[in-house]
Amino acid sequence: MFEVYIDGASAGNPGPSGAGIFIKGEGEVFRYSIPLGVMSNHEAEYHAFIKALEICLENGFKVVSFRTDSQLVNAAVEKEFVKNKLYAPLLEEALMLASQFDLFFMKWIPSSENKTADDLARKAVRSNIMKGTEN
Numbered sequence: 001m002f003e004v005y006i007d008g009a010s011a012g013n014p015g016p017s018g019a020g021i022f023i024k025g026e027g028e029v030f031r032y033s034i035p036l037g038v039m040s041n042h043e044a045e046y047h048a049f050i051k052a053l054e055i056c057l058e059n060g061f062k063v064v065s066f067r068t069d070s071q072l073v074n075a076a077v078e079k080e081f082v083k084n085k086l087y088a089p090l091l092e093e094a095l096m097l098a099s100q101f102d103l104f105f106m107k108w109i110p111s112s113e114n115k116t117a118d119d120l121a122r123k124a125v126r127s128n129i130m131k132g133t134e135n
Contacts, residue, residue: 001025005066069111
């Protein structure tokens, strides 16, 4: 089983954003810091989730346990529903990707337990700012 820690961050709401993904399992560790362009913090959380799902599928990980400190994303995945229609297409994409795993779990964790993913997301935000991303 692979444990996947995800976090999205924004410098402003909206603002330059990034995804942090930390994966560990089977003696391997993967770290991703992905600039996302300009979006809200909640959008960044969803995009971090989607990017992590894509990475796991590309690497052939079949049994995954996701950890997030985003109560919004965790609740949406649990209920397979989101109130804010802006996030509906993102949730739909994430659920479609998640359905491709043999076993998929998601668990909410406090931000104090998600430090590595948070650091990677902040690094991606800084990378966005340095590039002067405006999209």
